Amino acid sequence: MDAERRALLDFKAAVTADPWGVQASWTPMRDPCNFFGVTCDAGAVTWLRINGTGLAGTLTPSLGRFPALESVLLFGNALTSGVPSSFRALAPMLHKLNLSWNTLDGEILPFLGAFPWLRLLDLSYIRFAGGIPAALFDTSLRLRYVLLAHNNLTDPVLPSITNCSRLVGFNFSYNHLSREFSDQVCTPPKMNYISVRSNALSVDIVGKLTSCGSIDLLDVGSNKFSGAAPFALLGSVNITYFNVSSNAFNGEIPSIATCGTKISYLDASDNRLTRPMPECMVNCRGLRVLDLGVNALAGAILGHCVWGIEMLVTFDLAGLALTIRQPVPILA
Numbered sequence: 001m002d003a004e005r006r007a008l009l010d011f012k013a014a015v016t017a018d019p020w021g022v023q024a025s026w027t028p029m030r031d032p033c034n035f036f037g038v039t040c041d042a043g044a045v046t047w048l049r050i051n052g053t054g055l056a057g058t059l060t061p062s063l064g065r066f067p068a069l070e071s072v073l074l075f076g077n078a079l080t081s082g083v084p085s086s087f088r089a090l091a092p093m094l095h096k097l098n099l100s101w102n103t104l105d106g107e108i109l110p111f112l113g114a115f116p117w118l119r120l121l122d123l124s125y126i127r128f129a130g131g132i133p134a135a136l137f138d139t140s141l142r143l144r145y146v147l148l149a150h151n152n153l154t155d156p157v158l159p160s161i162t163n164c165s166r167l168v169g170f171n172f173s174y175n176h177l178s179r180e181f182s183d184q185v186c187t188p189p190k191m192n193y194i195s196v197r198s199n200a201l202s203v204d205i206v207g208k209l210t211s212c213g214s215i216d217l218l219d220v221g222s223n224k225f226s227g228a229a230p231f232a233l234l235g236s237v238n239i240t241y242f243n244v245s246s247n248a249f250n251g252e253i254p255s256i257a258t259c260g261t262k263i264s265y266l267d268a269s270d271n272r273l274t275r276p277m278p279e280c281m282v283n284c285r286g287l288r289v290l291d292l293g294v295n296a297l298a299g300a301i302l303g304h305c306v307w308g309i310e311m312l313v314t315f316d317l318a319g320l321a322l323t324i325r326q327p328v329p330i331l332a
Contacts, residue, residue: 003065004045005032010062017056017078044068051098052076059104061086071096075122082106090115098122100147108148110135117142124149124171131155132172137163149173149195156180157196162187169193173219181205181225186212192238195219206230215239221267222246229268231256234284239263245291246270253297259284269316270294293318 005028012026026035033040039047045066056078063072064086070093079102087109090097094115100122108128113121113136121136121143129152137143143164153175161170162184169192177199185194185208192214204227205220212218215236221243229249233239239260245267252275253268264286273295284290293316 007060007062007065008032008035008038008045011060014060015055015057017054020053022050022053022055041068047071047073049073050077054078056080059084059087059099063087064089067091069094073098074102075100077102079104083109083112085109087112093117096120100124100126102126104128107131108133108136108153113137113140113143113146115140119144120147121145122147124151126151128153132158132177134158134160137161140164142166144168145193146170148175151175153177156201157182157185159184161185164188167191169195169217171195172199173197175199177201179203181208183208185209190214192216196223197243198222200224202226204228206232209233212236217241219243220247224248226250229253229271229273231268234259234263234266236260237262241265243267244271248272250274253292256284261286264288267291268295269318273297287312289314291316 008026009028012023015023022036032038032045037048037050038045046068047070049071051073054077058081059079061084064084069091073096075098082104088111092115095117096119097112098120104126106128107130108123110133116139118140119142124147131154132148137160140163144166145168149171154177156177156179157172159182161167161182165188167188168190173195174197177196178201180203181201191212193216195217197219200223202224205225206228209230210232212233213236215233216238217240218233219241224247226248228251229244231254234242234256235258237260240262242263242265248271250272253273263284266284266287267289269291274297290312291314
């Protein structure tokens with residue numbers, strides 16, 4: 001415990017600003033299990049949680065000296081200067097590592113995904129640059145969520161992500177990822193959250209997503225994808241959010257015979273979709289947002305099919321040659 005106290009006090013010494021005074025309880029004479037943000041089990045530090053307090057300074061090498069550590073949650077602060085290589089020694093029992101919303105820079109260190117019990121890896125909003133290292137996913141057999149959004153990462157979404165057989169979702173949005181999407185992205189059987197919004201990913205993806213039968217959220221907006229859009233996923237039982245906007249998808253919107261009952265958001269705007277639109281989308285009764293604007297769609301939509309979507313709040317057909325036609329009543 002003395003070694004863990006010293007390690008925590010080393011971290012405090014590297015803090016240059018503590019606007020909320022959260023480390024006031026971190027004193028040499030106090031039991032470190034009573035430090036703010038520290039949780040212990042059987043006298044050993046198991047959790048370090050100081051988030052959203054504006055803590056400024058650096059991550060010290062001493063933070064890699066906790067043999068029973070299960071969770072490191074330091075998101076929402078102003079920590080700088082990268083992740084120390086000593087983090088490699090963090091306990092094999094580490095379940096959660098969340099360093100998001102800091103100003104750590106440099107590249108993602110490959111070993112950050114190599115903890116065998118890791119469930120959550122959140123390195124979003126940090127300003128990391130460079131590629132996503134393939135080794136990040138090599139031994140992450142229990143990893144469920146990988147969040148790397150809002151960085152400066154390059155290169156494609158790596159096939160090695162499928163080594164994470166229990167992966168449920170990933171968010172790589174707002175980076176500079178390019179080239180093709182991984183062919184095996186839906187290999188993990190519980191994959192239900194895919195967000196790669198605002199990158200430079202390209203080529204056809206429809207065949208790469210057909211096996212994502214458990215999908216809840218799909219956001220591939222603002223990329224360079226082409227070919228057919230993956231509209232077949234609208235029939236998935238769990239889907240709630242579907243965004244394929246601002247790409248180069250072409251072809252038609254197929255008739256939607258069945259639609260997931262949970263879907264509330266559908267945005268296919270700003271593509272190259274053509275041909276007549278399906279007359280009726282009333283099967284998507286849970287929609288709150290429907291945006292098909294800035295395409296080359298034409299034809300007529302039956303009025304009752306639009307107004308029959310009872311929860312619809314936003315309905316955008318801007319720039320389309322469409323009319324809303326009321327059905328002719330059948331007279332007795």
